[in-house]
Amino acid sequence: MKTINKYIVVFFFLSTALTWSCTEENASLNAPTIPGVVDMGVSIAPDSSGVVTFTPVAENAFNFHLYPGDGAGPILIASGESYDYIYAGLDSVEFAASMVAYGVGAGASSASELIEMFIKLQIAPETMIALTGAELNSSKRWVWDAAAGGINGHFGVGPGPDFPDPCCVFDGTPSFFAADANNFAGGCLYDDVLTFSVNEQGVPSFLLETNGETFINAGQVDILLPGNGDGNDQCGAVDDQLVLSSSWAVRPVEGELDLLVFGGAVATPMSYYSDVPEYQVMELTPNKLRVMGFTSNRELVWFHQFIPE
DSSP: OHHHHHHHHHHHHHHHHHHHHHHHHHHHHHSOOOOOOOBOOEEEOTTSSOEEEEOOBOTTOSEEEEEOSSSOOOEEEETTOOEEEEOOOSEEEEEEEEEEEEOGGGOEEEEEEEEEEEEOOOOOHHHHHHHHSSSSSEEEEEEEOTTOOSTTSSEEEEEOTTOSSTTOOOOSSOOSEEOBTTBOSOGGGTTOEEEEEEOTTSOEEEEEEOTTOEEEOHHHHHHHSTTOOOSSOEEEOOGGGSOOEEOEEEEOOTTSOOEEEETTGGGSOBSEESSOSOEEEEEEETTEEEEEEEOTTSSEEEEEEEEEO
């Protein structure tokens, strides 16, 4: 009887030791790794273009999330890589940017930095004339080209370069949806007016008149109107949450289409409110403005077309 009890005690000890050893090993494997001090690696372009390069560094970090401070983000930056971000605005501007470093097991550390810079106007004369009507002291009102429907029509959406499903490839067309002429569910869209202006000093300004309601993308409804989302786009009275009046600029981008940016960044919609921080100019003449805008994650691209009022 004593021998049996001895074996039981020995077995219990071995079991406890093995359990403790496995638990210790699992705890070691699952413990989050907290990255070290984050250096955001900020480099401001000297040409006053508004381009800022972020090259973040932190010990034990495998990726970073950038929040530029203008409402955009998070922007994913892999460890060892850089990211060029284009800020909008004119003259002396400042943005409180932040960076979150992530390690193994979701351990995180962060840093923030106030970015101060001067952004100069970069708008070609022909662009200014097409959008505002003249190089100085002029305004031009634009409305949706509702009579144009189909793939080259006034409103559509397609897969962006980073669309998660390999079924669909970005081809510069609204292959997911293209509204028919004068037949779009967003009724409050068609009474919007976009005014591009330039004053006597050559400073541009932008104004969106919504007539009280803005057509909001389904994914943004719960952000602007918490609890009102039903999975569909909808009209909403959200003027007090948007930057409807701001500066604007059209900047050339090497190897790509010209970029149309607003001083209010993502908070300034081109009538339809979606997760689009900036727009590429596909076509601009005195009688047509066609743009496409990628969502911040570049999974979708929205197409808009406007004509003078």
